[in-house]
Amino acid sequence: MAIERTLTILKPDAVAAALTGTLLSRLEKAGLKIIGLKRLRLTPAQAEGFYHVHRQRPFFASLVKFMTEGPVVVAVLEGDSAIARLRELMGATDPAKAAASTIRKDFAASIERNAIHGSDAVETARFEIGFFFSGAELSQE
Numbered sequence: 001m002a003i004e005r006t007l008t009i010l011k012p013d014a015v016a017a018a019l020t021g022t023l024l025s026r027l028e029k030a031g032l033k034i035i036g037l038k039r040l041r042l043t044p045a046q047a048e049g050f051y052h053v054h055r056q057r058p059f060f061a062s063l064v065k066f067m068t069e070g071p072v073v074v075a076v077l078e079g080d081s082a083i084a085r086l087r088e089l090m091g092a093t094d095p096a097k098a099a100a101s102t103i104r105k106d107f108a109a110s111i112e113r114n115a116i117h118g119s120d121a122v123e124t125a126r127f128e129i130g131f132f133f134s135g136a137e138l139s140q141e
């Protein structure tokens with residue numbers, strides 16, 4: 001297995017519901033090391049830039065509105081197969097289709113308000129980590 005880095009966002013619904021500690025704890029207990037962490041409120045331009053691959057999708061405007069409605073917590077996670085591991089812990093995009101004991105099954109309200117983001121591949125993880133963190137902000141050990 002390869003050691004990877006991935007980006008997670010605890011979305012505005014999860015932060016507003018005071019789930020920051022619970023969700024970070026789940027990720028840590030699953031073996032994902034938190035090597036970068038910050039809380040911020042996305043501007044519309046930042047949300048549009050982060051989700052630019054979805055700009056043609058019908059849900060894009062609503063997604064940007066949701067992602068900017070309140071603060072988020074962003075973190076860089078490191079570990080064996082961290083990208084796939086995080087996606088597994090998150091569960092399917094639509095909580096109705098998410099497996100039991102996944103974060104989205106347990107905490108998401110809808111396919112849009114689904115509590116957590118996770119990078120989906122090595123290339124997107126690199127883009128998404130660089131979107132929020134400089135190299136100097138990520139702990140080396």
Ligand code: UDP
Pocket residue numbers: 054059063092093111112113114116117118120
């Ligand atoms: N989303 C939505 N409606 C949809 C699909 C996605 O509102 O039909 C939102 C949802 O918040 C999702 C995000 O857009 O997490 C990005 O979509 P993607 O397909 O990349 O899902 P993810 O990678 O987050 O599981």
Ligand code: MG
Pocket residue numbers: 118120
């Ligand atoms: Mg995605």
